[in-house]
Amino acid sequence: MTPVKDGVHGYIELGSLAEALVDTPAMQRLRYVRQLSTVQLVYPSANHTRFEHSLGVYHLASRATDRLDVADDLAARLRAAALVHDVGHGPFGHQTEAAIERHLGRHHDEIGWLLAETELGGVLEEQGLDPDAVAESVDGRGPLGELVSGALDVDRMDYLVRDAHHTGVPYGTIDHDRLVYALRTVDGELAIADGDVATAESALIARTLMNATVYRHHVSRIAGAMLDRASETLLADGAVAPERFARLTDAELLAALEEYGPTADLAARIRDRDLYKRAVWIDREAVPDDLVGIDYGRTGALEREIAAGAEVEPAAVIVDSPTEPNSPESRARIAADGDLARLEERSSLVAGLDACAREIWRLGVYAPADDLAAVREATESVLGLAADVAP
Amino acid sequence: MTPVKDGVHGYIELGSLAEALVDTPAMQRLRYVRQLSTVQLVYPSANHTRFEHSLGVYHLASRATDRLDVADDLAARLRAAALVHDVGHGPFGHQTEAAIERHLGRHHDEIGWLLAETELGGVLEEQGLDPDAVAESVDGRGPLGELVSGALDVDRMDYLVRDAHHTGVPYGTIDHDRLVYALRTVDGELAIADGDVATAESALIARTLMNATVYRHHVSRIAGAMLDRASETLLADGAVAPERFARLTDAELLAALEEYGPTADLAARIRDRDLYKRAVWIDREAVPDDLVGIDYGRTGALEREIAAGAEVEPAAVIVDSPTEPNSPESRARIAADGDLARLEERSSLVAGLDACAREIWRLGVYAPADDLAAVREATESVLGLAADVAP
Amino acid sequence: MTPVKDGVHGYIELGSLAEALVDTPAMQRLRYVRQLSTVQLVYPSANHTRFEHSLGVYHLASRATDRLDVADDLAARLRAAALVHDVGHGPFGHQTEAAIERHLGRHHDEIGWLLAETELGGVLEEQGLDPDAVAESVDGRGPLGELVSGALDVDRMDYLVRDAHHTGVPYGTIDHDRLVYALRTVDGELAIADGDVATAESALIARTLMNATVYRHHVSRIAGAMLDRASETLLADGAVAPERFARLTDAELLAALEEYGPTADLAARIRDRDLYKRAVWIDREAVPDDLVGIDYGRTGALEREIAAGAEVEPAAVIVDSPTEPNSPESRARIAADGDLARLEERSSLVAGLDACAREIWRLGVYAPADDLAAVREATESVLGLAADVAP
């Protein structure tokens, strides 16, 4: 057992499988992918990476499988899945996810190909694990796969606490110790003990509050949207092949964007934190349903239309309309008298939290500081929205 | 300025008024009144006192009055009120509150008499403060009095964080720094900046979760009910005069109860943590409205009736039916565009949290371990309740 | 396994033996004995008790015996010893230790009699443990007894971290996780791995700094000396029998002192923090060797002589000359290449820390504020010391 010191969990003990996995380039790469991508532009101390997060998820998975007395084989599979669960992430994590899916047709949780093509698969096989089974667990399928990806998985338990530690925002400090203690299996399904509804709620609450103050902060959303547009250009123009794109680190992507003429300006703006501003920022009630979560094609069409109306470059307008939030935690199972219920059936808070999540939703239209007035006016005209609720 | 080191806030600077107040016996007494009374029987590290809490409230009040640029005179009054706000508490704080009110007709927030009768009043006057004005602030009245006692007062900001620190339960770690930053005055009324609804919600959430896991923990409720019954006996029998009772420390009350025959058994049980158990523990839905928050007289009548039915001593039955929870935080003002709204109008969470608070309500009937079955049966018969939802 | 939440270690799991021990009155009493006795008069949040500390020591002992793969029988004995190691403490812990030794001839680590006379012994036997063997471990003797009481025992690991958490002074935050990891057994002797000399040093450093800022703070020393004199009077006058005295809680001792005429004034002063002040406070170099660590008889004689010279009541003078500090940690074993060395042989820091400990030594003479000048002058004359280095 090799102990590794972690800022959040203290000592994390790596067994020989974990050590071998950690030594692969695919895992080492995660040292250079920030967990919270552009959030560091708002919370300067949020520079933690998917590497240390992966160690933390592995640690919690180990504790949970011990706690649940999972058979050795399955426990090893789940621990391995916890450790590698993020290797499929592209640069800047979620913020290039959509661009990668458009060009590769692959979600970051589908890591079967990665296990097949990189050393990771070989390491797993050497240690007697089936790479396909591990990939299945990463995707939340198979026996107890929901421990790795599910309503109350160890991924979320780690990131809420870790993001709180590194941003300095305390809302994420759920009681992960208690959550691990509260885990049960009922007929092979993962559940939370009945007396621990409040513990399960706390994870849901923490994510709702972290969404409001950290994950959906407008500065991070703007930088993310800028990254997405630049990434799309890079990929659509063939400047970087999608397979290579997906394996870049944060800094390598920024460098590639800076080197390629058509994206150089956006990249320099991100690097120097000279970001677009909000021309429009409208809450859910003021936005018609058909403008919520619109697809990329339509988004582009609107951007061009607004740009034309504002008489600015097409690249000077970014429309950002996310899908409505969902809360997987509300589907967590609660074990009561041998029965299983869903958290949303047992907790009066869930509906309130859902409404709260809906309330922080915003439609944003972003533009360089000089173009704000023109873009705002053009947006009102094109979208037929009264932007009097603009920031 | 004398710096005092605090486990929660770091250095707290006491000015000369604060130093003089702290040196009075009335304030020193608070070193011997635990902030969370019997919660230490569940969370063994919860031994912090109303003394250190008072220093913390003073500290936050100082930061808030600085932040709000309150005029010197008023700021001094508010800081003094923050510091002395708990001197009216009896032994074991809230857990003897009802007994004291029954026998003295006085709530712990009414401290005018204390200021008049003890050195505190003299100290205030020497420093140019009007004791009545300070007492008014403690009660949440007068200019900015709500900073000391109101929807989002510094009292709550301190105790949520302090209770989290000392119990080890992380739900109370609200962002008190941010809350102090978010304070505004609008036409002399205290409000939270519009962009900080999530910060205000977090305080409400923290209290809801701390209620569920700490403040309303059944072991603490049982010990509290036992204390209340013993205190009532002591006072009703005239064994201790109510004025003296109200000024005892935790340990002095326990000693008085141990020395007086009729209460010696209850006192020994509390001291040795040999508590009554739950014979019945029923949630809100299963309890008719007229059994919620019943008064002392009716509670005693029910206890005697149940004891008769169970053929046990009257003292062997405790009925505990608290009033329904309320959430003063939901009335916090939010400043938006010059207007003021209430948090409950701006936050979808409030209704969910109210429902959640209602959900953790329980009617309890407690008895010694040997009498549980008999008392349960008698309760079912007397109250006409199906106790199949007993613990 | 019953999990108990602790403010320092998170969840502590109690096995059935631990639960049974915790339920005894002897253990419950420790809830009412503060870990740092009168230090709370300086650091107001230092109200943690020997009860929670005992749980913490048990927790670290459990982790250490797991780590060292100790045989089940011995592990159970060591864990039990860790849990009960403080039951022998009198009220206010170390501050009544000397008075108890004078009148009972017994040190607080000798708990054999307690195990024999109280329920604790029965509980141990029921669970198959020999009370004498447990008492031996508490005293640091027998196999691995030094884990409970020795150069680097789990007692110290817990209290340094816990005292830091509750005072807010960060110097005590040693890396107890690392220390437990670093433990080895070499030929049945406890040792620290060679690569962890810095970890062992850190414990020594932490205690040295905590001594300087917390444990030997002059306010705490004054209150302790006042307690000792009052206790001596109580015991010498037969007002409380020594056996009963040794089992009192902090508050019970204060109450007994307040009730007994000759000690009532000292007790009220401690309660209201109206303490004696330093008339004299001289460092080691200025004090002749024969005045260092003087015995109780000679101390009393000096006090009377000084009081006569100052023309004040004998009780108005307290001479406080502690023995010179020692540092048991410096004898910790370091495992290197199969050999064992002592920390002091491997660490250049030890000598520096010893000198540092010597530097914070002070001879104090304390008196009521009004008598300071007279007592200072009389001390100079009686002891032949130039008190120009007085505070």
Added chain:
Amino acid sequence: MTPVKDGVHGYIELGSLAEALVDTPAMQRLRYVRQLSTVQLVYPSANHTRFEHSLGVYHLASRATDRLDVADDLAARLRAAALVHDVGHGPFGHQTEAAIERHLGRHHDEIGWLLAETELGGVLEEQGLDPDAVAESVDGRGPLGELVSGALDVDRMDYLVRDAHHTGVPYGTIDHDRLVYALRTVDGELAIADGDVATAESALIARTLMNATVYRHHVSRIAGAMLDRASETLLADGAVAPERFARLTDAELLAALEEYGPTADLAARIRDRDLYKRAVWIDREAVPDDLVGIDYGRTGALEREIAAGAEVEPAAVIVDSPTEPNSPESRARIAADGDLARLEERSSLVAGLDACAREIWRLGVYAPADDLAAVREATESVLGLAADVAP
């Protein structure tokens, strides 16, 4: 005032000067320079940057100038100096310092040229500050310049606590609050109050222990030495101009090394954490004085000689012989009775800590895993050392 949330200090308030400085590319670049360079290869959560550290140093400087009541003009200068003190750092901070000095002849603390050549100078002038005066303060010269760079500067106060927070190693948690409180000026010189010798010692201790466990960890030293050799090649071959080199970010340097053939292998090894190992690791006593802190020319000559002896590529041998440690903190001034003394004169610990620092000194010779035996043997022969103390 714009509040920025920091994981260590909570809210940091930036005034308008600080905001304008932070918005320059020179400051934004520090977001991409890790504070602890390659330490993240040992402590995976040590990814904090010189950007957030700069904000922290600014925060402590603000508190110190408030505390010391420094005149507004000087306070502004010192705060500005604190904020920009690290802009002169090259990629990977201290680990490319020597290479930059060899090729640019400039130390990172000499930032006059930077202020002159970049926007920073203009921003300072706009706000009425003289760039030369600010540069002087960064270098520790001029009035109270030692607050920015001196025996007990705010730079060190911040990094010790921040490095502890992010590595998870608790030894760095000095009481920076107390240190700021303890600051005094005596005749314009910065000093620590006499009663706070222990506080000053604690900073020295913290750095000594952080050196042993973090800053001088052999894995970090190996990676640093590899970086230095690769940087030297890049610069000596003219592949990157020294002026440009000094302004790269961590990732940009790694990319440049990966792209340039002769350094590609070293760069890939650092990226994938496939580092050289210790062929030789000898402590101070076993090394003759003339091999301690040898210059670059002689180091290269020895490497070539050892490589020849071992029959490996010259690049496969790295000799790493640091200079002996010094401890600037020991020169901190202590204010006593109007006099000033040095910490080393008042503290018995300093000598012990110096000896301790000497003890952790090691001469290392590093090589790829396959060449270890050959390189070890050749080193013994070339240096005439018995490497029996190798790792």
